[in-house]
Amino acid sequence: MPLGEFELISRYFNRRSSRGDVVLGVGDDAALLQVPPGKLLVAATDTLVEGRHFLSGTAPEAIGHQALAVNLSDMAAMGAEPAWALMSLSTPVADERWLEGFAEGLYSLAERYDVALVGGDTVRGPLVVTIEVLGFVEPGLALRRDGACPGDALYVSGWPGEAAAGLEILKSAQSSSAADASLSEPQRGLVHRFLHPEPRVALGRALRGRATSAMDVSDGLLGDLAKLCAASQCGARVDLDRLPVSPALLAAAGQQRAESLLLQGGDDYELLFTLPPDRADELESVLGDTCPVHRLGTIEPDRGLRGARHGVEEKLPGAGFDHFA
């Protein structure tokens, strides 16, 4: 007997959470939630479409992880503490093994960040997953895109470009129908970075009261930097000799391609942020080894992005990903 919509929800998407602020969760017309007094509510939503954000045939566990991770990344970019999620799942069939894997990917990430799934909608249709995440932040401490100032140091977390390289490896493995086992260890690491982005929630929290601006890098570093600069009414110089090209990325793509993936590839879900230069040491000591951050350049008063390598001006490649371009 096929699985009905209501049984599907109660079987896969109704795990209890230990959060005491969920007055009413999955199962009614809406969830009832208690926002801590004195905090602002932070709300974001992101959608994944099969064939656009993930390849057809991607493991359901990775889709579940990714769908929540990209939303938690928005919380991170605001310096917010994530708390609750709602999920809308459109799927062509109610395949139990697929649902089990998807729920596993979703809940294992949710549990790590103490996020309760409190509601949603399940419909039959093309494979599209939309998650909405809700969280809190102290008034005045939220990280916004519009606070960067000339002179600020420009930073990015982690190793951007690795996810885009992982996607390329996945695509070529798929087209050559090579088995996963034929990938080298560093290649598998890059694929993992694409399939299992880790939201930088702890970094976002550490940036509160320190960073002048922040956003997450999802559509490519340069394109996202251009948005941050536009919101802040300033420009930036990117030091191309300081780009954090990871050894795995370098090995997979070579220096030139690695730089272009780093600057233009999507799906990194790292944080791009700006700090007054005198706060850089403080942040690096607060973070210790918990999260690598790399200085990329400097915010400048003149609009637009400029590249420099060892002090010599160099043209930057074109902009980031646009769904409708």
Next chain:
Amino acid sequence: MPLGEFELISRYFNRRSSRGDVVLGVGDDAALLQVPPGKLLVAATDTLVEGRHFLSGTAPEAIGHQALAVNLSDMAAMGAEPAWALMSLSTPVADERWLEGFAEGLYSLAERYDVALVGGDTVRGPLVVTIEVLGFVEPGLALRRDGACPGDALYVSGWPGEAAAGLEILKSAQSSSAADASLSEPQRGLVHRFLHPEPRVALGRALRGRATSAMDVSDGLLGDLAKLCAASQCGARVDLDRLPVSPALLAAAGQQRAESLLLQGGDDYELLFTLPPDRADELESVLGDTCPVHRLGTIEPDRGLRGARHGVEEKLPGAGFDHFA
């Protein structure tokens, strides 16, 4: 030149709202919102898929209306005051006329209920719209599904079945490629009820502190009543001689088919609720002419749904709509 994703958002989905509780709206990684002290946050999400929830070729204005209305209906069903919405739009092309119509339908309903669109996501993909609505309710006054008690009077608002009849008329007009103008006035009224459901927000607010349970009727009255009874661990008797068959529905479908559309048709977005019998007069006088409500039957201790016509037991037709059944 095709319209880019970011231009699309700023052109169509960035209207200012007058709400003072939106600290930061569309344009950053997340919205920052101020929940009034002492209120619970109410959160719901609903998705519309082309070909499932609306016919291909439906006017974009109606899709925009419907996508928000079904979510406001969830707020109504909780007795909540809607405040903010996030919208995820997956669409195959960024057609400007379509987007203009869609935004018009969405915003004209949003403005009527003072709901601010504070964020969202726009991606290329099959036509799927997900909206999340956030609102508030006083602790202890939220309407839930699980509070119905034996002896309570069972009510439904408005004229259920009209939307389902409207959908049938639309479908047959589409298949006969008859012009819209060939529809009679009452038929056009039924089609309007399907395309432009009116969320019962004021009724939901009036039910706070009065109704013992409530939910919205979206998947068919009997199927939804079964869910309400299951949540409340009780059953119900439906008085088939009291069904509120509207004149338009009767004219379009005849008595027998009208009853079946009323009991099993979907897309009504009316409220189903229960009242202690001694509060029924009070509610009717509070509501006055603002919203028609109809007594349908009585909550009973024995599980399951039973029908009766003029006191004589009568079998009820089967259950409501299930996306995966």
